[in-house]
Amino acid sequence: MPSVSGRYSDGNTASVRQVRIEIRADGFSISGTDGDLLATWHFDEIELIDDLESNSFLTLARTSQPGARLTIEGAAPCAEILAAIPALSQRRRYPLPSLRQTALYAGIVAAFAVALWFALPKVVDATVRLIPHSWENRIGESVIENVANVFSDKTGDQRFCSTKRGDDALNLLVSTLAGDLHIDFDVRVLDTPVVNALAAPGGHILLFRGLIDQAETPDEVAGVLAHEMAHVIERHATQNAVRQLGLSVVLRALFGDPGMLQAAAESAIGLSYSRDAEAEADRIATELLAGAQISNEGLVSFFTRLAAKRSGQEGLLRYLSTHPPLADRAKLLPPSPNAARPSMTDRNWQRLRSICS
Amino acid sequence: MPGDIAQTDAYKPLMKSHYELGELFKIHLTNLLFTALTLGIYRFWAKTRIRRYLWSHVEIEGDRLEYTGTAKELLFGFLIIVAVLIIPVLIVPEIISLAAVLSPETQSAVAGVQGLIIFFLIPIAIFRARRYRLTRTRWRGIRGGQTGSSLVYGATSFFWSILNVVTLGLAIPYTRTHLARYRTKHTWFGNRSMVLDAKGRRLYPALFVSFLLYFAVLAVILMLAAALFFPVFQPMFEGRTPSPQEIILSLETSSVQLIVVLVSAAVLFTLPTLWYAATEVRYFASCLNFMNLEFELDTGRWRYVWFIWTNQLMALLSLGLLLPVVYKRYVDFYAERFRYAGSFSERDLSQSELGAPERGEGLADAFDIGGI
Numbered sequence: 001m002p003s004v005s006g007r008y009s010d011g012n013t014a015s016v017r018q019v020r021i022e023i024r025a026d027g028f029s030i031s032g033t034d035g036d037l038l039a040t041w042h043f044d045e046i047e048l049i050d051d052l053e054s055n056s057f058l059t060l061a062r063t064s065q066p067g068a069r070l071t072i073e074g075a076a077p078c079a080e081i082l083a084a085i086p087a088l089s090q091r092r093r094y095p096l097p098s099l100r101q102t103a104l105y106a107g108i109v110a111a112f113a114v115a116l117w118f119a120l121p122k123v124v125d126a127t128v129r130l131i132p133h134s135w136e137n138r139i140g141e142s143v144i145e146n147v148a149n150v151f152s153d154k155t156g157d158q159r160f161c162s163t164k165r166g167d168d169a170l171n172l173l174v175s176t177l178a179g180d181l182h183i184d185f186d187v188r189v190l191d192t193p194v195v196n197a198l199a200a201p202g203g204h205i206l207l208f209r210g211l212i213d214q215a216e217t218p219d220e221v222a223g224v225l226a227h228e229m230a231h232v233i234e235r236h237a238t239q240n241a242v243r244q245l246g247l248s249v250v251l252r253a254l255f256g257d258p259g260m261l262q263a264a265a266e267s268a269i270g271l272s273y274s275r276d277a278e279a280e281a282d283r284i285a286t287e288l289l290a291g292a293q294i295s296n297e298g299l300v301s302f303f304t305r306l307a308a309k310r311s312g313q314e315g316l317l318r319y320l321s322t323h324p325p326l327a328d329r330a331k332l333l334p335p336s337p338n339a340a341r342p343s344m345t346d347r348n349w350q351r352l353r354s355i356c357s
Numbered sequence: 358m359p360g361d362i363a364q365t366d367a368y369k370p371l372m373k374s375h376y377e378l379g380e381l382f383k384i385h386l387t388n389l390l391f392t393a394l395t396l397g398i399y400r401f402w403a404k405t406r407i408r409r410y411l412w413s414h415v416e417i418e419g420d421r422l423e424y425t426g427t428a429k430e431l432l433f434g435f436l437i438i439v440a441v442l443i444i445p446v447l448i449v450p451e452i453i454s455l456a457a458v459l460s461p462e463t464q465s466a467v468a469g470v471q472g473l474i475i476f477f478l479i480p481i482a483i484f485r486a487r488r489y490r491l492t493r494t495r496w497r498g499i500r501g502g503q504t505g506s507s508l509v510y511g512a513t514s515f516f517w518s519i520l521n522v523v524t525l526g527l528a529i530p531y532t533r534t535h536l537a538r539y540r541t542k543h544t545w546f547g548n549r550s551m552v553l554d555a556k557g558r559r560l561y562p563a564l565f566v567s568f569l570l571y572f573a574v575l576a577v578i579l580m581l582a583a584a585l586f587f588p589v590f591q592p593m594f595e596g597r598t599p600s601p602q603e604i605i606l607s608l609e610t611s612s613v614q615l616i617v618v619l620v621s622a623a624v625l626f627t628l629p630t631l632w633y634a635a636t637e638v639r640y641f642a643s644c645l646n647f648m649n650l651e652f653e654l655d656t657g658r659w660r661y662v663w664f665i666w667t668n669q670l671m672a673l674l675s676l677g678l679l680l681p682v683v684y685k686r687y688v689d690f691y692a693e694r695f696r697y698a699g700s701f702s703e704r705d706l707s708q709s710e711l712g713a714p715e716r717g718e719g720l721a722d723a724f725d726i727g728g729i
Contacts, residue, residue, distance in 0.1 A: 007420070009497040014547060014706035016420060016497050049423060050413045052375075059413075059423065063621045067498035067708055071420065096406055099387075106394035113396055249448050253439055283413050 001273070004077035008038060011067025021070070023084045030070065039065070043085050047093040055082065061093055124243045128235055134201065136238055140202030143237070144188070147206060151192040157308065159207060161189040166355030169348035173218075176292045176343070177226050185229060191356050195306070197224050199231035203239040209356050216305075219298025222343035223285065230284035236277045244270060295340035313333075368653055368696035375414040381681035389678070400722075401431040411684060417496060426493035426717060427502075429623045434489075434719030435501075442720070480514035481507045482720035484540070489717030491544065493614055502711035504550070505543030513539065526568075529606075529633075530560035544649070547706045555644040563636035567629040573626045581621060585614040612718055627666060635661035648701040655694045664690055698724055 001022050008019040008030055019038060024030040043061050049059040049069070056075040062068050072078055082088055097105070152159040166189075174185050187205045191298040195210040205228045207221070215221045231237060247266050282299075289296045344352070382433035388403035405428040412424035450467050484507040491501035534557035541553035636656040642654035656664075668683045 008421075009499075011498040012708055013704045014497045014499050015703040050409075050421070052413060052421075059421070061498075067495070067500070069423075069495075069498040094405075094409075094425060096402060096409075096428065102399065102402070103389050106391050106399065107399065109395040245452065248451070252443055252448055 004072060004080050006070055006072040008071075008078070009067075009069050010038070011065055011069070019070075021072070021081075023080065028070075039068070041070070046085060046088070048088050049093055051078075051089065055079070058082075061113050067334050099138065114303060120243065120246075124239050124246070126236050127242050127246075130236060131242075136235075137202035137204075139241065140200040140204040140237070143200035144204050144206060147198065147200075148190055151190060151194055151208070154191060159191055161191050161356035163351070163355050165351040169344060169351045170355070172348065173222060173225065173344055173352075175228070177222065177229055177288045177294075179288070179291045181233065183232060184230060187225070197228050199228040199237055201235070201241065205229065205232065212355070213355060216300065217297075217298055217301075218344045218349040218352070219295055220302040220341065221298070222294055223289065223296060223299025223302060226285035226288040226294075229279050229288060230281040231277070233284060234277070234280060240270070240274070240277070243273060292343070293341050294343045298343070312343050368651075368655070368698045370692055371417060371652075371695050371697045372688070372692045373416040374685070374692040375416060376411075376685040376688055376728045377414075378685055379679055381407075381410065381684060385681045398432075401435065402428040404428070404431060407684075411688070412494065415688060420497050423495040424493055425495060426489065430489075430715070430717045431719075431722065434716035435722045436719070437716065438719035438722070442478075445469060463661070464579065476518075477511060477641060478517050481511035482718075484510040485714075486718045486721035487540070487544075489714055491546075492711075492713035496546075498708075499547040499706060500709050500713075501547075502709045502713065504543040504545065504711060505539060510536070510539060526564070528704050530564055531557035533557070533637065534560065541645070545709060545711060547709050548708060549648050552646040553641060553644050554646060555641055558632075559640060560637060563633050567633040570632055571626075574628060578618065578622045578625065582618045582644040585618060624670070627669070628662065631662040631665055632658060634650050634665070635659075648706065650699040650701055652695065654691075655696060656690075 001024060003020050003022040006019055006021050007016050017038070018033050019030050020033070022031070027040060028046075029037060030039045030041065030163045031037045041060075045063045047061045047063060049061050051058055055078050056073065058072045058078050058081055060070040060072070060081075062070075063195075072081055085091075150160045170187055170189070174187050178185060184203050185205060186203055187207065189207050189209055189212065192208050193210045193213070194208050194212050196208045197206060197211055199205050206226070207225065207228075210223060211224060215224075244266075247269060252268055285299060286296050289299070384407050388399070388406060390401050391399040405424075405426060408424045408426065450471065451588045454464050454467055484503075484505070488503040488507075491503045494501045514536060517528070517536065520528045521532055534555050538553045538555060544551045600620045624708040637654075638661065639654050639656065639658075642652050645652045664686070668686060671679050672683050
């Protein structure tokens with residue numbers, strides 16, 4: 001009878017013994033170095049715990065003797081054991097899925113994810129259409145409220161600039177751009193030196209005073225305003241909120257409380273949609289301007305000037321930005337129609353510029 | 358007596374490491390690939406695969422450790438937590454607060470309550486994950502276990518954290534030692550539990566050194582910020598407070614400086630904590646007792662600080678890609694420096710009769726505090 005040496009512990013105490021394992025026709029006889037029989041393991045009840053160092057280290061267990069372990073070291077003894085129980089490598093106590101199983105499963109999930117990626121805009125679109133306007137309006141109000149609190153150190157209505165003549169000039173520009181669209185635009189000027197503008201759900205648009213101050217021509221303000229109105233027309237802000245909520249629910253169900261990587265995944269997905277939305281808004285803004293026979297050169301020159309001013313940051317933050325690079329945007333805009341007229345009269349432009357004084 | 362470990366006065370290493378970087382990377386990289394492809398669901402199998410390797414390549418007294426946990430146990434543990442915690446406590450309030458357009462005050466109140474619940478649950482998650490791992494660890498067929506209550510541990514941690522805040526950190530040596538004693542006395546291997554004979558007051562010198570380090574780091578960061586952000590602070594030197602708009606405008610044009618300051622702060626502010634941790638881990642090792650064996654962690658404080666600091670930086674900067682190097686460094690460090698002295702009768706260490714949970718680590722996984 002062939003035999004190999006190994007180490008045996010019986011599962012009751014931590015003592016370990018050097019043993020001889022005699023390989024019989026139907027199992028192992030395990031006896032101590034002094035010759036006394038310690039246990040008889042039948043092949044059917046032997047399971048594999050570990051096979052390490054390319055099968056020159058085996059740990060075996062026995063189903064009917066919990067905690068008992070048999071360890072065999074060395075290439076030759078291990079080969080003898082494996083030859084005695086050919087099915088051993090399939091008889092793992094704690095099997096892990098094979099690489100093939102895993103790849104198949106990963107493929108299915110990846111296909112599902114790709115499908116979801118393409119379906120997501122449609123799902124978001126359908127959901128947005130279900131949201132009543134009053135609800136959207138309330139969300140927009142609270143967004144405007146929060147933004148105003150962050151960027152202005154005044155309180156209440158003081159945060160927004162308003163004069164009778166300035167409001168009239170602004171509203172005239174809005175209705176010129178809107179043409180025959182039946183959408184309620186609520187455009188307000190926020191009293192802050194920061195150069196920015198935003199569109200919140202429900203048709204609310206904020207122009208920051210800094211933007212009007214920095215604009216060199218009324219066409220530049222008209223261009224940015226048209227861009228924000230395009231966001232309103234396409235309901236981008238509402239879509240964005242619905243998408244972010246949906247993504248965070250899905251990612252939380254997958255990961256739990258989002259850690260750093262999950263948060264990064266969430267914002268990466270959000271950013272890619274956001275840049276598409278910006279490009280779309282640029283395109284529609286050009287249409288609005290064309291409809292009102294206003295040149296889009298203002299939009300182009302404003303972006304170009306901002307790009308020059310921020311040239312230091314563009315390179316570093318390019319891929320983290322919610323907007324496409326400014327210089328690219330200026331290049332992408334189509335040339336304006338020939339029959340362009342000024343977006344507002346000189347008098348109205350002066351009235352808008354002094355809306356905060 | 359045959360089978361007994363010989364009595365010597367000298368300390369000798371407890372563990373032997375058989376980790377190989379090539380093998381570890383093979384497992385780790387396929388794990389990352391499949392975890393990404395399956396949108397994270399594979400991570401339960403990934404964890405189990407890497408733990409099998411990490412456990413089975415540590416040798417103690419000639420025999421390897423054994424990890425007996427399964428991916429299914431981790432998966433079901435997580436699913437239960439999604440059902441009883443993630444959905445009702447984290448997802449539902451988020452939908453409600455957006456749908457009902459709650460006022461900013463109510464929204465912050467909801468977020469505050471959520472934060473408190475999570476804060477309370479984190480130590481519970483840690484304690485429960487410990488129990489799972491101990492019951493899934495075997496050596497010579499004998500398995501580990503954990504007694505004690507995760508709720509008691511969680512509540513104690515919660516109140517100790519409040520006490521630490523109220524006392525500005527002065528209670529830290531007491532509270533941390535108390536929790537470590539609780540964890541240790543409820544840690545079992547086979548039929549034996551461990552003892553940590555540590556006194557919190559012995560750690561006060563280290564606490565004061567780390568306070569001094571903290572103020573030194575603070576001074577360095579403030580000087581760096583003042584140098585890089587001179588325009589932002591200029592109004593203050595002129596004797597007036599800058600308005601929020603001015604701050605936003607200056608920050609807009611100096612994002613690189615901001616990143617430099619934030620990164621240096623994040624890196625340097627770990628130093629005081631690590632200094633304290635180094636003193637604590639050495640002291641606790643010397644206070645540990647299992648079956649009358651004595652232990653020591655033979656490392657200088659700065660060596661330990663450097664060791665943990667580089668490990669964390671490596672794991673973070675590589676976004677987890679270099680974790681195998683971290684695992685290997687970690688186990689090699691302890692294999693070389695964690696030593697024991699004394700002898701015990703192997704026959705007195707018999708099989709554990711403590712219960713073992715059927716599923717594991719759901720909470721720890723949900724809060725991303727699983728470690729390995």
